[in-house]
Amino acid sequence: MPLFFPSELRLDLKKEPEVEISGKKVLTFALAGNPNSGKTSLFNAITGAHQHVGNWGGVTVEMKEGSSVVDGREFNIVDLPGTYSLSAFSLEEKVARDYIIKESPDAVINVIDATNLERNLYLTVQLLEMGIRPVLAFNMWDEVRKKGLQIDLEQLSKLLDLPIVTTVGKSGTNCRKLLVEAAKMVDEKRTVYRKSCGDLPSEILSAIEKISLHKALHSVNKPQGWLALKLLENDRGVVEEVRGFDRDGSLMKSVAESVLRVKSVLGEDPEGLIAESRYGFVAGALRETLKKPPRNRIEMSDQIDRVLTHPVWAFPVFFFFMWLLFQLTFVLGDYPKKLIELLVEYSGHTVAALMPDSLFRSLIIEGVIGGVGGVIVFLPNILILFFGIAVMEDTGYMARAAFITDKIMHKVGLHGKSFIPMIMGMGCSVPAIMAARTLESENDRRKTILLSPLISCSARLPVYVLFAGALFPGFAGNVIFLFQFVFGTLAFFIMAFIFSKTIFKGEDQPFVMELPPYRLPTLKSVMIHMWQRAEHFLRKMGGVVLVFSIIIWALGKFPQDKEVQNRYETLINSVKSSSELTEQQKNQQVSELEDAMNTELIRKSYIGQMGNAIVPVFKPLGFEWREAVSLLTGFVAKEVVVSSMSVLYGSNENGVVDDDKFNSQIAAHFTPLKGFSFMLFVLLYTPCIVALITVIRELHSVKWSIFSVVYQIALAWIVAFGVYQGGRMIGLE
Amino acid sequence: MNLGRCSEGDRVKVLKMGGSGMIRKRLMEMGILKGAEIRVVKYAPLKDPIEVEVGDSHLSLRICEADFIDVEKI
Numbered sequence: 100m101p102l103f104f105p106s107e108l109r110l111d112l113k114k115e116p117e118v119e120i121s122g123k124k125v126l127t128f129a130l131a132g133n134p135n136s137g138k139t140s141l142f143n144a145i146t147g148a149h150q151h152v153g154n155w156g157g158v159t160v161e162m163k164e165g166s167s168v169v170d171g172r173e174f175n176i177v178d179l180p181g182t183y184s185l186s187a188f189s190l191e192e193k194v195a196r197d198y199i200i201k202e203s204p205d206a207v208i209n210v211i212d213a214t215n216l217e218r219n220l221y222l223t224v225q226l227l228e229m230g231i232r233p234v235l236a237f238n239m240w241d242e243v244r245k246k247g248l249q250i251d252l253e254q255l256s257k258l259l260d261l262p263i264v265t266t267v268g269k270s271g272t273n274c275r276k277l278l279v280e281a282a283k284m285v286d287e288k289r290t291v292y293r294k295s296c297g298d299l300p301s302e303i304l305s306a307i308e309k310i311s312l313h314k315a316l317h318s319v320n321k322p323q324g325w326l327a328l329k330l331l332e333n334d335r336g337v338v339e340e341v342r343g344f345d346r347d348g349s350l351m352k353s354v355a356e357s358v359l360r361v362k363s364v365l366g367e368d369p370e371g372l373i374a375e376s377r378y379g380f381v382a383g384a385l386r387e388t389l390k391k392p393p394r395n396r397i398e399m400s401d402q403i404d405r406v407l408t409h410p411v412w413a414f415p416v417f418f419f420f421m422w423l424l425f426q427l428t429f430v431l432g433d434y435p436k437k438l439i440e441l442l443v444e445y446s447g448h449t450v451a452a453l454m455p456d457s458l459f460r461s462l463i464i465e466g467v468i469g470g471v472g473g474v475i476v477f478l479p480n481i482l483i484l485f486f487g488i489a490v491m492e493d494t495g496y497m498a499r500a501a502f503i504t505d506k507i508m509h510k511v512g513l514h515g516k517s518f519i520p521m522i523m524g525m526g527c528s529v530p531a532i533m534a535a536r537t538l539e540s541e542n543d544r545r546k547t548i549l550l551s552p553l554i555s556c557s558a559r560l561p562v563y564v565l566f567a568g569a570l571f572p573g574f575a576g577n578v579i580f581l582f583q584f585v586f587g588t589l590a591f592f593i594m595a596f597i598f599s600k601t602i603f604k605g606e607d608q609p610f611v612m613e614l615p616p617y618r619l620p621t622l623k624s625v626m627i628h629m630w631q632r633a634e635h636f637l638r639k640m641g642g643v644v645l646v647f648s649i650i651i652w653a654l655g656k657f658p659q660d661k662e663v664q665n666r667y668e669t670l671i672n673s674v675k676s677s678s679e680l681t682e683q684q685k686n687q688q689v690s691e692l693e694d695a696m697n698t699e700l701i702r703k704s705y706i707g708q709m710g711n712a713i714v715p716v717f718k719p720l721g722f723e724w725r726e727a728v729s730l731l732t733g734f735v736a737k738e739v740v741v742s743s744m745s746v747l748y749g750s751n752e753n754g755v756v757d758d759d760k761f762n763s764q765i766a767a768h769f770t771p772l773k774g775f776s777f778m779l780f781v782l783l784y785t786p787c788i789v790a791l792i793t794v795i796r797e798l799h800s801v802k803w804s805i806f807s808v809v810y811q812i813a814l815a816w817i818v819a820f821g822v823y824q825g826g827r828m829i830g831l832e
Numbered sequence: 833m834n835l836g837r838c839s840e841g842d843r844v845k846v847l848k849m850g851g852s853g854m855i856r857k858r859l860m861e862m863g864i865l866k867g868a869e870i871r872v873v874k875y876a877p878l879k880d881p882i883e884v885e886v887g888d889s890h891l892s893l894r895i896c897e898a899d900f901i902d903v904e905k906i
Contacts, residue, residue: 184861188854215888218863333857367866371849374860375867400890401873404883413877502892506878509894515881540854609855609897611862614883614890 127175128281129202131195131226132210133219134181135495135615137238137268140624141210142178144271145278162194169278177204183218183613185225187336190536190544196336199231200321206234206281206290213237213265214246214616216389220381223261224296229325232261232292234281240265240272247392255388260294269621297376298383302364306331306357315341315350330354331361331369400495400616407496413503420496421522424487428480428526429557435479443472462652469742470648475637477527477738480557482633484526489628493620498612505610511592512599514538514610517547521591524554525584528790530632531556532797546603548797549807550595552786553814555587559737562781565744569765570774582778590783594814647735647788654706655746663703667696694749701747706731720780720819721773730780736787772832776823784815833905835870836882836898842872844903851900863887864901 132138142150146165163178179198180191187193199207209226211219226233235256237243243250243265256263262284264277284290299307310316310327319326319341329337331354338351345351361369406412447464454460491497497519505515516538524531528551535547555563560583567578674680674688701707702724710728717727725747733740745757748764769777785791785808795804826832838844846868849856863886864870873883873890880895 183858186857186861188858188861217887218889221861221863370857371860371865374857375865378863378865404874408874408876408883410875410877498892502881502883503876503878505892505894506876506880509880515892609858610881610892610894611855611858611897612892613862614892616890 124205125173125175126205126282126285127177127202128278129177129179129199129204129207130210131179131199131207131222131233132181132236132238133183133212133215133222135613136181136210136212136219138181138210139178139268140621141236141238141266141268141274142176143624143627144268145274146176162198167274167278169275169282172282174278174282177202182222184222185229186332186334190541193336199226199229205285207231208236208277208281209233210236210238210266210268212239213243213250214239214248216250216385217378217381220384221377223259224377224380227292227294227296228328230292230322232284232290234277234284235259235261235263236277237263237265238268241267241269249390251388255384258384258388260292269624297373297380299376300361300365300372302361303331303369303372306361306369310350310354310357313350313353315345318344328373331357332373333358333370398616403617404499404614407499408503413499417500417503420491420500424484424491424522425525427487428484429560432479432483436476439472439476439479443468443476446472458656461656462649465746466649466652467645469652470645477557478633478637481527482629484523484557485530485629485632486625488523488526489625489632490620493618493625493628495615495617498614501612502614509610511595512603513546513550513595514540514543515612517543517550517595520547520551521554521588524551524556524587524591526557528552528554528556528786529793532790532793535797540609542603545798545803546595546598548794549598549803549810550591552790552794552807552811553587553590553594553783555583555782556737556786556790558787559583559781561738561741563778565741565761565765566769566774566778569762570769570771582782586779587782590814590818648739651706651732651735651739651743654709655701655704657705658703660700660703663696663699667692667699697749698747701728716816719824720816721770721776721823722780723768725768726777730784733781734785734788734791736789737781740781770832772823772826775826776819779822780815780819782815783811783818785811833903834899835872835884835893835901835903836895838872838903838905840872840874843906844870844872845906846870846901846903848902849900850902851897855897855900859893859897859901862891863889864891869906870903 130138130142142163142165145167147167149167150163150165162180165176165178167174167176177198179195182189182192182195185192185196185199187196198204207226209223211223213219223233223235237250237252252263252265262280264273264280266273266277307324307327310330311323316323316326326337326341330341330350341350358369361367361372365372407416409416447468450460450464450468454463488497491500500522501515501518504518508515508517517535520531520534523534531551531554532548535544535551538544538547560579563579563582564575567575567582571578671689671692674685674692677685680688702711706728707724710724710731713731714722714724714727717723717730722730725744728747729740729743732743744765745761748761748768765774786794791808794807798804798807833844835844835846846864846866849860849865851859859865864884868886871885873885875882876892881892882895882898883890883892884898885891
């Protein structure tokens with residue numbers, strides 16, 4: 100006999116929408132659904148270019164918001180994070196659930212991978228439990244046909260009492276119909292689900308009834324029946340929320356008693372029984388309505404996996420893809436990058452020719468053009484890298500990469516999914532840190548955020564190129580490779596191991612990951628993916644780097660020392676008016692005097708004073724004041740280390756670096772050992788200000804943010820100290 | 833028998849879900865619960881994790897997690 104979820108305990112979570120005159124209000128629809136259900140591509144198809152990253156206070160998981168107009172009616176669409184359930188298991192689930200509860204969208208559109216109804220409808224049941232009556236978007240409908248699945252939509256819709264619209268996110272089929280259906284549901288005031296959605300055993304139902312009457316729950320602004328169900332399920336989020344109202348602990352005691360009673364009567368805990376009843380409900384609805392063809396062929400995905408996760412071939416193929424991604428990013432990306440460099444240089448020259456020599460001209464050329472140029476020059480690399488990553492994600496290969504690498508990552512206390520931030524880190528630490536969001540447990544996520552900046556990002560490359568080129572001319576390529584790929588990754592693994600044995604000791608986190616079927620990505624979705632990340636980079640980096648390059652410029656220009664300028668100008672004039680020197684000698688001496696003047700001016704500037712003040716800290720690593728100043732400016736962005744140094748070594752005229760001169764200056768001032776120590780320090784110390792801000796935002800904790808800065812600087816210092824002093828001891832210098 | 837001890841290609845039925853907390857909850861949400869039928873698809877190249885098919889989904893589990901799941905061959 101089916102037992103119904105008691106309707107009087109049903110969650111009047113959502114008030115009936117306050118649509119006074121139908122069609123007047125802009126309706127807000129939330130898209131909920133499993134990862135890999137094609138939710139994002141459906142969102143893209145619905146909103147097109149009209150989308151932006153939404154901003155909800157305190158929410159760290161990015162949610163996109165967009166709009167669409169159908170028949171003159173405007174809709175606001177919110178793309179919730181993809182989740183398998185609403186149990187607050189991960190940050191994404193908590194965000195999605197809180198959005199639905201707190202923001203009360205007018206309707207929820209539940210996007211479902213129609214080729215995998217059983218698992219996808221599990222989330223639907225959880226929505227029904229909350230009293231939400233969603234519109235079901237049966238997505239990937241084209242694949243349903245190809246797979247030969249037969250779904251009786253009419254019957255299923257009747258059984259579930261939910262409207263169903265079939266959609267194809269890739270092509271945008273039926274997007275309008277979906278919105279119209281959702282609007283119709285709102286207009287008819289049918290967004291609250293009042294029917295039964297499961298056959299829970301009577302012991303559980305009576306436990307729900309008893310708990311829901313507890314006075315502590317009356318203070319919580321959520322439906323009591325739902326809270327009781329969640330408490331029996333041991334839902335972490337609800338337990339934490341309710342605990343504050345349960346001063347005498349009687350509620351939690353009552354929950355614990357109910358759990359024990361259910362266990363003793365039914366031989367299983369409520370958590371399992373509730374999950375079983377949800378699947379039971381889904382299975383019941385599908386029994387009559389879904390017909391699968393007999394499995395007589397091996398699916399395409401299995402075929403592909405025969406190679407891609409093959410015991411022998413998996414790793415060579417994986418390394419080939421990584422190599423390919425790298426080659427595309429940095430070798431192919433080098434051409435547009437060179438072009439941008441030329442354009443920046445050209446703009447510098449143009450401004451220099453148009454404006455009289457003044458402090459303002461210097462601000463424009465060195466501060467503004469140099470600052471902006473320093474950011475956009477990395478755009479080609481970033482676009483290509485994120486294109487590659489988007490292809491890997493959209494095809495489903497990223498999950499396989501985590502599958503084959505998990506054992507290695509797990510050895511150092513990480514998760515296979517930490518591999519994704521690690522790879523991303525080679526492009527830029529900012530998206531890498533953000534990619535740590537895919538990790539479900541707080542500890543794994545925190546560890547990955549702390550470790551990701553150790554992977555050498557592309558902004559550190561110019562430092563290696565400069566030093567390796569100047570100091571290790573015969574094998575510069577190998578040295579660059581070591582720094583760009585090997586040392587950072589080594590540091591990542593060693594620190595991960597140390598962390599997991601010290602501050603992150605404790606229980607392992609689950610690694611239950613879906614291996615979605617391989618799918619051909621659409622160019623559109625890859626482009627949107629790529630552009631959103633590149634835009635994020637430009638927006639975040641552009642402003643910060645511009646502001647800081649102006650600040651650094653000012654710190655380097657002020658205080659203006661007229662005495663030095665006058666002294667050198669007199670000397671230069673005396674050289675120019677000398678009658679004993681040839682024209683060539685004159686030019687050479689003038690240029691030498693100018694360099695000496697610039698160096699002295701910077702040395703007496705604010706930044707020079709700061710650098711001089713911290714020299715004692717850097718002395719044991721072999722660094723002098725110029726290095727100290729460059730590393731200080733490197734907090735802005737690692738590539739700034741190079742441009743600062745070019746100025747400090749007098750190889751930068753009007754924002755343009757004189758490469759040959761700069762190289763010879765580096766070779767003259769650095770021994771290979773000292774350069775090596777410097778490169779190690781640059782590799783390991785705190786990443787640029789943007790990455791630092793991202794770390795702080797993602798960690799959500801002042802304590803951990805401070806720890807992240809301190810441990811990285813300490814690590815950089817210790818390693819550079821060890822290498823430099825060790826090298827000296829064995830006579831390398 | 834534990835799921836972590838099965839061989840590639842085995843078809844098994846879940847008898848009992850062991851473990852506790854998040855791992856257990858996540859496994860059940862993904863459809864691995866009492867009575868569910870599972871096909872062991874393959875082991876990762878380094879023999880851990882394991883790929884299983886449940887319903888229409890392919891999931892990857894660590895061996896230590898698969899060991900929580902008590903199964904019998906069918």
